[in-house]
Amino acid sequence: MQWTLVIPLKPLARAKSRLADTAGDGVRPGLALAFAEDTVAAALACPAVASVAVVTDDGVAGRELAALGARIVADEPRAGLNAALTHGTAAVRSARPETPVAALNADLPALRPGELTRVLQAAAQFPRAFLADSAAVGTTLLAAAPGRALLPAFGAGSRARHRASGAVELSLDAVESVRRDVDTGDDLRAALALGVGPRTAAAAARLLFPGR
Numbered sequence: 001m002q003w004t005l006v007i008p009l010k011p012l013a014r015a016k017s018r019l020a021d022t023a024g025d026g027v028r029p030g031l032a033l034a035f036a037e038d039t040v041a042a043a044l045a046c047p048a049v050a051s052v053a054v055v056t057d058d059g060v061a062g063r064e065l066a067a068l069g070a071r072i073v074a075d076e077p078r079a080g081l082n083a084a085l086t087h088g089t090a091a092v093r094s095a096r097p098e099t100p101v102a103a104l105n106a107d108l109p110a111l112r113p114g115e116l117t118r119v120l121q122a123a124a125q126f127p128r129a130f131l132a133d134s135a136a137v138g139t140t141l142l143a144a145a146p147g148r149a150l151l152p153a154f155g156a157g158s159r160a161r162h163r164a165s166g167a168v169e170l171s172l173d174a175v176e177s178v179r180r181d182v183d184t185g186d187d188l189r190a191a192l193a194l195g196v197g198p199r200t201a202a203a204a205a206r207l208l209f210p211g212r
């Protein structure tokens with residue numbers, strides 16, 4: 001089974017605000033873009049992924065991510081993350097009605113294609129399924145089989161909401177790269193320890209050694 005991924009991305013100037021104490025206003029948008037680029041590149045390298053749609057209104061990010069091979073969908077109806085995901089899912093299903101769909105966060109710079117494949121293969125066993133984040137409080141991936149509504153309920157504490165909505169929580173070992181979202185400086189250090197993609201590695205090096 002081959003999936004379509006829907007990846008939401010806030011305008012870069014407003015993204016990753018909880019990283020403000022680690023990365024100042026001058027560098028944070030570049031870091032958020034690097035996370036999204038490494039996430040999209042790893043997703044497109046995954047054999048279980050047929051295509052990636054990024055829901056964003058950010059022009060720079062849209063150009064860079066389209067160059068990697070993503071389809072760009074406008075962030076409508078401008079009513080936040082879950083509305084953007086519902087819109088993105090409708091857009092991809094209007095082109096491919098029978099595709100299974102998974103929403104994936106854009107802040108997974110350590111994402112490994114092999115681990116994503118295992119998560120998607122597990123998700124394919126259920127009508128709706130999700131993967132909790134490393135903190136076991138949020139969600140990094142929510143999947144829906146063909147013909148099933150995604151019903152996204154992302155945001156703080158989304159693990160409990162996705163469970164309550166009837167989605168099956170995937171209990172998988174050794175998929176830490178899919179769970180490792182980056183919201184804070186500690187999260188960034190944890191992702192760097194796991195091993196990040198090349199764009200995040202370069203952006204993090206610029207952060208640590210600004211003059212070089």
Ligand SMILES: Nc1nc2c(ncn2[C@@H]2O[C@H](COP(=O)(O)OP(=O)(O)OP(=O)(O)O)[C@@H](O)[C@H]2O)c(=O)[nH]1
Nearest residue numbers: 008009010015016017018055075080081084105106
């Ligand atoms: N298209 C779209 N994506 C969003 C929106 N809000 C959040 N996202 C994306 O949803 C994913 C999860 O959001 P967060 O982890 O909270 O990321 P963030 O909003 O950049 O981080 P903070 O500013 O620290 O809350 C990230 O990929 C965000 O870019 C939105 O209104 N529209």
Ligand SMILES: C=C(OP(=O)(O)O)C(=O)O
Nearest residue numbers: 138139154155156158181
């Ligand atoms: C978007 C989410 O949370 P956070 O902003 O903490 O990554 C989530 O876990 O659903």
